[in-house]
Amino acid sequence: MKKQDKILTVILLAALFIFLIIANLFLDAYIKRVLNLCAIYTILALSMNLINGFTGLFSLGHAGFMAIGAYCVGIFTLPISVRPANFYIEPMHPAIANVELPFFVALLLGGVLAAFFAFLIGAPVLRLRDDYLAIATLGFSEIIRIVLTNMQSITNGPLGIKNIPTTANMWWIYGVTLVTVIFLVLLISSSYGRAFKAIREDEIAAQAMGINLFRHKILSFMIGAFFAGIAGGLYASMLSTVDPKNFIFTLTYNFLLIIVLGGMGSVSGTIISAYIVTAGLEIMRFFDEPLSIFGVSIPLFRPGLRMVIFSICLMIIVLFFRNGLMGNKELNWDMLRGLFSKRSKRIKGGEAR
Amino acid sequence: MLKIENLTVSYGGIEALKGIDLEVPEGSIVTLIGANGAGKSTTLRTIMGLVKCKSGKITYKGEDITGAPSPSIVAKGITLVPEGRRVFPDLTVLENLKIGAYLRNDHAQIKKDLEWVYELFPRLKERSWQLAGTLSGGEQQMLAVGRALMSRPKIMMMDEPSLGLAPLIVKSIFSIIQEINKNGVTILLIEQNANMALRIADWGYVLETGKIVLAGKGQDLLQNEDVKSAYLGKKKEKKD
Structure with missing residues (x-):
């Protein structure tokens, strides 16, 4: 990295820090909530991109891993005093009824448990490829959700858990997001990252280069699940409730959408598109409300229009940006400089010809 | 350096290699020629551990590497x-x-x-x-x-x-x-372009439907009538 780039990166981080202070002080709860959700979706999409975009494993099990993390935080950070009010149908299992963990520990535990289940699932399933892997992981994510729904004495079943302390404020969420981004960028540019990409490109050639396919696939799968678990924990703490219905498999499609839109195999693209998709869906809410101009109500504006317009936007993006916004390129300072000096370059190019 | 003894490999019911023996001495260029489907690529894949063999033995520097996982073979x-x-x-x-x-x-x-x-x-x-x-x-x-x-x-x-x-x-x-x-670097070369391969090879093997039918010095094989007719596109002289 050049010295100038380093300075720019530090400035960017400082700007983010100042923005967070201002946001915390002046923005209303709704906008803060949206910004937090964007960051959580960034973690989820990045971890899914590690599995899908960088390692080339078409996995659709992310909602399940997220649920494990969310429940872990939900169960273990719930104050013991409010537990009886939550678990009124069946009391909490005695083994965990009196265990209360600090938020950070519960968050990590959620990540680790998600990674552990990823290992259990991945060991038999990662031999499959493409669509078959997608179906198998999708099935497993549903199994996780259904098991969680039926463990009444541990997860409170379909009632969900309420009144989880909302420890995860903006600082927590953005801090964890930043750590995730840095970790994944370092991982991807390491020799492990190269091996992941090699597996994505050509399994046989990767094997002939001495790359242990199974080990790397499961490693990528587990790291992805770990961060999904962490993000799930933040999500539970932010909303202060967990509900099994939150984690149905369609949730995974949101993340898939983000990574396809941002570019499979691009960290910066994923971050940008996580914000576009999450914030975009919120901003477009006014389409769902009735609208009248000069006293004439426009019949189109009714609940559901938002999704129609969103789908049209998606189609346009898929048609004109085949590889997502960024493809598998990364946004870096050189590229930004290139954007700003495009015009002068063009003139120079013209002269050269 | 690398020695293959009586190697058989089959994909399901089809036998791709029916017991081949070959040897690659250190520092040499050895070539394996043959038509499509003769089992050339299968031989290499089996050595790399990408395909499991049915029977036979592969030794490298006296060490048995039959069925070893490919990372350890690359490391060797x-x-x-x-x-x-x-x-x-x-x-x-x-x-x-x-x-x-x-x-x-x-x-x-x-x-x-x-x-x-x-x-x-x-x-x-x-x-x-x-x-x-x-x-x-x-x-x-x-x-x-x-x-x-x-x-x-x-x-x-x-x-x-x-x-x-x-x-x-x-x-x-x-x-x-x-x-x-x-x-x-010792080289084991597989080629359909038999002419080119045999010219630079110290030793050559001819593989036909999973069996080695001919072996000899590269130059000798170039002169061999059967090889000439099958792989080098020269007509056999009629003997009558």
């Missing part, structure tokens, strides 16, 4: 330039080369080897930031060879390096193979 110094090049298209040339050195930790030596590969193929140095998928066929073949060299092999196995390349490029690839061999 055997490498494969796969058929059809199989470079990683969405990675840069440099990244491709670095993956070749994946199992190594000696960073100083890796750097030296990278320089050596760039010396052998100056074209790769010019294009080190280009995506491998955008290279021409010949350049991709150079990259595949360079990538294999980055693992510091003692034996390099090449699966049809001339596949789909212009004759001029084939010539240069073959002269580079000889140069690599002079640097102390």
